[in-house]
Amino acid sequence: MNAYRLDSSEKKREPIEFYFNNKKLSGYDGEPIAVSLLANGIQTIRTCEVTGEGRGVFCGIGHCYECRAEVDGVANVRTCLTPNHQGTKVISPRSFTIRETLNDDS
Amino acid sequence: MSYKVIVVGGGLIGSSTAYYLAKFGAEVTLVDAKDIASGTSGACDRAIMLQSKKPGPTLDLAIQSASVYETLEEELEADLEYNKAGGMIVIETEEELKAMEEMVERQQKAGIGVRLISGEEARERQPALSKNIIASTWWDQDAECNPLHVSFAYANAARRLGAELKLRSPVTGFLREKDRIVGVQLNNEKVYADAVVLAMGVWTPLLLEQLDIELPITPRRGQILVTEQLDKVMHGNVLSAAYIANKLRRNQGKQAEDPYGIGLAIGQTHSGQLLIGGSRQFAGYETDTDPEVTRKIAEVAVRAFPMLANVRIIRTFTGLRPYTPDGMPVLGPVPGMEGIFVAAGHEGDGIALAPISGKVMANVACGEDPGIDIRPFSMDRFQEPVTPKGK
Amino acid sequence: MIVDVVIIGAGPSGLSAAIEVAQHGLTAAVIDEYYRPGGRLLGQHYEDPNAPPDDKVWDGKKVADELARKAEDLGVHLFTNVTAWSVSGKWKVELTGASVKSVEAKAMLLATGSIEKALPLPGWTLPGTISIGAAQTFTNLHHIAVGKKVMIVGVDPLSLSVMMEMKNTGIDVVGMVLPPDTPAIGHGHSPARTLERLSDVAGLAPNPLLRTVGKFSLTRFPRLVAHALRFNFLKVNGVPLQLRKVATEIEGNGKVEGITLQSVTIDGKITGEPEHVEVDTVCLSAGLYPMVDLAQTAGCPMVDVPELGGTVPLHGPDMSTPVEGLYVAGNITGIEGAKVTIAQGQLAGISMLASFGKSGSLSVQEAKENVNKARDISPLRFMPDIEKGRLKMEEIWKEEGVYERRNHLQV
Numbered sequence: 001m002n003a004y005r006l007d008s009s010e011k012k013r014e015p016i017e018f019y020f021n022n023k024k025l026s027g028y029d030g031e032p033i034a035v036s037l038l039a040n041g042i043q044t045i046r047t048c049e050v051t052g053e054g055r056g057v058f059c060g061i062g063h064c065y066e067c068r069a070e071v072d073g074v075a076n077v078r079t080c081l082t083p084n085h086q087g088t089k090v091i092s093p094r095s096f097t098i099r100e101t102l103n104d105d106s
Numbered sequence: 107m108s109y110k111v112i113v114v115g116g117g118l119i120g121s122s123t124a125y126y127l128a129k130f131g132a133e134v135t136l137v138d139a140k141d142i143a144s145g146t147s148g149a150c151d152r153a154i155m156l157q158s159k160k161p162g163p164t165l166d167l168a169i170q171s172a173s174v175y176e177t178l179e180e181e182l183e184a185d186l187e188y189n190k191a192g193g194m195i196v197i198e199t200e201e202e203l204k205a206m207e208e209m210v211e212r213q214q215k216a217g218i219g220v221r222l223i224s225g226e227e228a229r230e231r232q233p234a235l236s237k238n239i240i241a242s243t244w245w246d247q248d249a250e251c252n253p254l255h256v257s258f259a260y261a262n263a264a265r266r267l268g269a270e271l272k273l274r275s276p277v278t279g280f281l282r283e284k285d286r287i288v289g290v291q292l293n294n295e296k297v298y299a300d301a302v303v304l305a306m307g308v309w310t311p312l313l314l315e316q317l318d319i320e321l322p323i324t325p326r327r328g329q330i331l332v333t334e335q336l337d338k339v340m341h342g343n344v345l346s347a348a349y350i351a352n353k354l355r356r357n358q359g360k361q362a363e364d365p366y367g368i369g370l371a372i373g374q375t376h377s378g379q380l381l382i383g384g385s386r387q388f389a390g391y392e393t394d395t396d397p398e399v400t401r402k403i404a405e406v407a408v409r410a411f412p413m414l415a416n417v418r419i420i421r422t423f424t425g426l427r428p429y430t431p432d433g434m435p436v437l438g439p440v441p442g443m444e445g446i447f448v449a450a451g452h453e454g455d456g457i458a459l460a461p462i463s464g465k466v467m468a469n470v471a472c473g474e475d476p477g478i479d480i481r482p483f484s485m486d487r488f489q490e491p492v493t494p495k496g497k
Numbered sequence: 498m499i500v501d502v503v504i505i506g507a508g509p510s511g512l513s514a515a516i517e518v519a520q521h522g523l524t525a526a527v528i529d530e531y532y533r534p535g536g537r538l539l540g541q542h543y544e545d546p547n548a549p550p551d552d553k554v555w556d557g558k559k560v561a562d563e564l565a566r567k568a569e570d571l572g573v574h575l576f577t578n579v580t581a582w583s584v585s586g587k588w589k590v591e592l593t594g595a596s597v598k599s600v601e602a603k604a605m606l607l608a609t610g611s612i613e614k615a616l617p618l619p620g621w622t623l624p625g626t627i628s629i630g631a632a633q634t635f636t637n638l639h640h641i642a643v644g645k646k647v648m649i650v651g652v653d654p655l656s657l658s659v660m661m662e663m664k665n666t667g668i669d670v671v672g673m674v675l676p677p678d679t680p681a682i683g684h685g686h687s688p689a690r691t692l693e694r695l696s697d698v699a700g701l702a703p704n705p706l707l708r709t710v711g712k713f714s715l716t717r718f719p720r721l722v723a724h725a726l727r728f729n730f731l732k733v734n735g736v737p738l739q740l741r742k743v744a745t746e747i748e749g750n751g752k753v754e755g756i757t758l759q760s761v762t763i764d765g766k767i768t769g770e771p772e773h774v775e776v777d778t779v780c781l782s783a784g785l786y787p788m789v790d791l792a793q794t795a796g797c798p799m800v801d802v803p804e805l806g807g808t809v810p811l812h813g814p815d816m817s818t819p820v821e822g823l824y825v826a827g828n829i830t831g832i833e834g835a836k837v838t839i840a841q842g843q844l845a846g847i848s849m850l851a852s853f854g855k856s857g858s859l860s861v862q863e864a865k866e867n868v869n870k871a872r873d874i875s876p877l878r879f880m881p882d883i884e885k886g887r888l889k890m891e892e893i894w895k896e897e898g899v900y901e902r903r904n905h906l907q908v
Contacts, residue, residue: 006640006666032532035639043624043752049335049378054751056624060631062530063612063788066622075416076334080631081578083532397583397591397599 004039016086033079033090034060034067045069045079046092069093108133110299111471112290114277114313116140117147118253118456119449120305121260122464123471125182128267130468135297136261136269137290139276139309143257146307146456149393149425151330151381152373153343154249154458155193157220158350161212163482164434164455169217170478171462175249178461184259186251187376191342193248194228195350196370196410197241202347209350210243220245234339234411250343250373253457260464272297279316286444301471303447308391308428310450319440322488323451325426326367327387329399331407334418335378339411346370346410352386353454354433368402370410380417382407386427393424427453435459437466437483447471448485500524500574502849503590503602505581505791508536509835510827510842511608512564517846519571521855526574526600528581528590534568535561536610537828538835540633543658545876555876557835558638564839584795587822604822604849607791608842611806611828614783616651617681619746621781625753629782633659642668644778648756649673650744651782652691654877659780661734670736671776674758676783677743678765687765688740694881745771747779785879787829796820800893804886805831806879813894815861816845817852824849831886832879833872840864840871 014029020037027036034057037045044054045067058066062081070091071077079090109132113124116138124136138144156172159165179186197203206222213220220243228242229235235242265271272292281289281296289298304310308325349369367386374380385399400422408415430436430451440446449467452459462478469476481487502518504511507529515525533539541557548555569575576595583591588605592598613628620626627635627643629651635641636659647663647670649656656673663670676686731738739758743765746757756776760769785806789799792810797818801808812818812825826845827838844864847857859867872883880886 004642006636006642006668031639035635035641038635038641038643045624048622049337053622054624055622056752057627057631059613059628060634076418081531083578394585395583397585397589400583 004041016084016088018084018086018088018090020090021092027084029085030083033069033071033077033082033084033088036084037079037090044092109301109472111135112137112297112299112302113305114138114290114302115145115305115307115309115450116142116257116261116271116273117145117305117307118143118257118260118460119307119452119463119467120303121257121264122460123303123305123449123467124269124464125260125264125267126464126468127471128264128269130472130474132468132472134264134269135272135299136264137272137275137277137292137297139274141273142261142271143254145309146425146427147253147257149330149423150253150328150427150457151343151371151383152187152250152252152375152457153193153345153371154251155343155345156218156248156458157193157195157210157213157243157245158345158353159455159458160354160433161209161216162434163479164459165213165216165218167462167478167483168455168458171459172247172249174461174465175251178256178259182259182263184255184262186255186259188249188251190247190249192231192244192246193250193343193345194223194232194245195243195345195347196228196235196239197243197347198238198409199240199347202351203241205351206241206243206347218245219247232341232344234413235344236410236412239410248342251457252376256457256460260460277313280446282317285442287446299445301445301447303449303467303471305449305467307450307452307456308426310428310448314440314448317440317443317446319443321436321448321450321485322431323436324388324429325391326429326453327389327392327424328384328427328454329395329403329422329424330384331380331382331400331403331419331422333380333382333414334420336374336380336417337378338374339413340372340374340380343373344370344410345372346406348406349384366396366399366402368399368406370403370406372407372411379420380414382414388429391426393426395422395424428456429453431488435463435483436485437463437480438470438485441484441486498526498574498597498599499601500526501602501853502526502604502606503588503600504528504606504608505584505590506536506608506610506827507531507534507565507575507577508608508610508827508838509538509560509564510610510838510845511536511606512561512568513839513842514606514608514824514826514846514849515568515573515842516564516571517843517857518849519568519573521850521857523850523853523855524572524574525568526576526602527568528576528579528592528595528600530578530580532578533561534565534575534577537630538564539638540630540636541835542637542662543876548874548876555835560835581791584791588795604824604852605795606824606826606845606849607795607810607829608825608827608838608845609788609791609829611785611832612788614786616676616781616783618650618676618744618781620749620753621747621779623747623749623753624751625749625777626747626779626781629656629659629780630785632663632780636663636666636668640666642666643780644753644776645669646671646776647778647780648744648774648776649780649782650676650756651686651784652695652738652740653782653784654695654879655785656780656782657733658877659782660736664734664736671774672737672739672742673733674739674742674744675761675765676781677745677759677761677767682783684765686743687763688761689763690765692740742772743767744779748773753777753779785828785832787831789829792818792823792825792829795823797823797825798897800890800897802831802886802889802893804880804882804889806886809890811893811898812890813898814865814891815848816841817848819898822852831883831890833883834875834877834879836871836875837868840868844868
């Protein structure tokens with residue numbers, strides 16, 4: 001599939017398309033979002049709220065929270081342990097802003 | 107030889123008292139069982155609000171205290187994260203509106219410039235506020251600070267003026283000559299002094315028990331949620347009218363309609379985290395957090411600020427607020443005993459009242475006139491006459 | 498949801514405990530944050546030369562799937578992708594991400610496993626810096642290359658095995674170096690200390706895994722150590738093991754682009770000029786420590802036992818704690834391999850069954866012996882003095898445990 005995918009004997013998986021910051025990418029259904037991102041060569045998932053520096057996967061098992069992103073409208077989702085699916089929309093939280101929720105008093 | 111004073115308790119009130127005593131030239135020893143701000147002062151919010159104070163002697167005291175805060179960073183040579191960002195009490199129902207109208211009127215009479223504003227104006231000042239808020243109070247002179255910084259700044263300034271700090275030194279008893287306290291017993295040492303000031307907040311009655319003196323201060327547990335770091339979304343401090351109602355409610359043990367005493371108190375720290383309170387529960391000295399309370403506080407917060415639904419809570423903690431039956435602190439001598447004073451029972455007003463409480467107690471402990479009528483805060487105001495039963 | 502036993506952590510110990518209690522009439526729920534059950538098993542894949550011929554390959558993912566299927570067949574409620582954000586009472590666990598808001602149970606087993614120690618080198622927050630555990634999971638479970646040119650910082654049994662696994666899948670691992678001795682990172686990373694630790698691990702129990710690392714063997718090890726110290730060069734699986742070099746800084750503009758190395762004396766003192774190596778990924782390995790947060794929240798007393806890997810909940814040989822109804826199993830009690838933790842999980846399950854007046858598939862004593870047997874045949878050893886640590890905990894339990902338990906019951 002690409003340079004980052006290693007050969008695997010695992011049974012055939014369902015290819016999917018998903019979006020990272022509105023860009024269409026491909027991955028496999030059910031694998032963690034962070035894995036799909038890395039398969040596309042994407043290491044930087046968000047930026048630090050304080051310094052603005054890039055951050056990506058560190059621990060890979062949900063402890064460190066460095067890989068969090070907005071997934072289908074839900075903020076602070078840990079991409080390392082959230083399965084990816086067809087059409088999933090992933091957005092880098094640059095820093096928290098009240099952009100979309102500000103006027104949404106539902 | 108100079109006048110010797112022991113201050114027991116390194117929270118906001120104790121460290122402030124130690125500082126003003128040292129400034130007067132007294133020989134001060136500040137003692138704490140743990141560390142500076144290790145109790146209530148390290149487990150609270152950050153508001154220095156006048157409009158949340160009960161009109162009357164407490165508000166008068168708070169007004170004097172607020173003016174001390176304005177120059178306190180300079181005086182203590184420390185960053186207190188002091189910020190006069192204003193404050194509002196948000197109103198959700200007509201019933202709350204009526205109650206707040208009365209309160210605002212009384213506060214205006216007492217000389218503070220708080221006023222009622224419409225829901226629209228409230229949202230202009232605080233854009234993240236929900237449309238369900240029908241009105242709000244607003245006063246631009248309300249302020250905030252970091253209570254940990256204030257406690258440490260007072261303690262450090264006191265030390266620079268010669269005060270001695272004895273930390274991790276629990277007071278195990280009093281040194282007594284007849285009806286006079288002449289010092290305190292620490293673990294391995296006796297410390298003598300001309301006066302002892304107890305500024306131990308909720309723990310003050312536990313020590314006074316040793317003298318068979320009853321002090322009606324009861325711990326009231328308050329839980330606070332901490333969020334992740336956010337951009338600046340909170341402008342000044344925001345309370346809800348329900349918070350004020352809970353705070354002013356004086357029915358210990360009878361909170362049937364809301365056993366958790368949930369009311370919103372929210373502010374943003376310099377590092378961007380929101381501190382979201384809170385609850386008021388009578389639960390003894392237990393400092394456990396309660397997931398049900400976490401949930402309820404979050405619900406109330408999201409109702410007032412819908413965008414919070416998308417914000418992560420990273421931890422929660424509780425602090426014990428020192429409740430008194432009439433909602434006013436205790437400042438002054440212990441009746442029937444010489445050489446011992448109490449400065450405690452500030453409940454939710456400890457941050458706002460710390461500077462003035464310290465100044466008053468420094469005068470009182472040295473036998474000077476504090477320049478303020480402290481009779482409303484005296485210990486003997488509580489119903490039954492308090493008499494030491496001497497051992 | 499109300500069950501008899503709630504288990505936090507669907508790793509090897511949590512799953513085996515769930516199977517044991519469910520087989521003997523108790524209802525159980527297992528909660529895990531990861532999207533699939535198995536815990537650290539999921540990343541494990543290696544050959545164990547000591548195992549019987551038909552059992553040579555340890556395929557952690559297969560073991561995990563089998564355990565999970567067995568648990569589910571027995572009616573265990575398995576919650577994955579679910580966070581337990583609070584424990585209170587005796588016992589109520591609050592959940593996020595599940596179909597139910599909370600789980601209540603009479604007994605709670607904490608099988609939360611371990612967490613990786615930080616290795617805060619300058620630049621370690623750059624994207625492209627990942628923990629060795631993440632590298633293992635990405636390589637073995639997800640079949641993704643963590644990078645194209647990878648440097649590993651930290652030489653220990655885990656990082657050595659991950660290096661081999663990455664190398665076997667064709668990832669270019671350019672080298673393995675040590676972390677520097679700094680106040681933030683801690684001490685004890687000098688070449689001399691690292692080799693001492695490695696030879697402890699290789700020497701105390703013949704460590705088949707280390708032997709498979711190229712030329713390591715019990716008899717040749719001391720000579721190799723001397724060689725490595727003198728020449729600072731030892732190739733393992735074609736990867737240079739640079740035991741006299743430390744990484745002092747991870748560099749890059751927005752992401753990892755390189756790493757600065759420095760030569761050190763055998764005591765870890767920096768000598769010579771810094772050297773720059775171009776890499777796009779750095780894996781940090783500083784060892785594991787027990788993840789005890791929930792045990793603390795649940796009011797369990799903690800004991801620091803360095804031989805077990807750090808601070809662990811005070812617990813008895815039957816995996817009970819002084820807190821009524823609270824049990825622990827797996828890496829929360831000390832850092833060990835999956836075979837040991839599976840046996841510990843069964844032991845904890847049997848103890849919990851006993852507290853409900855039921856007996857399990859073995860006696861507590863037999864289950865305890867199984868834990869020791871599992872330790873003897875384990876291919877991977879993380880803490881050289883683990884037996885000493887276990888004995889220490891038994892002694893502390895004898896002195897403190899009974900007293901603490903009485904205390905807790907009074908409260």
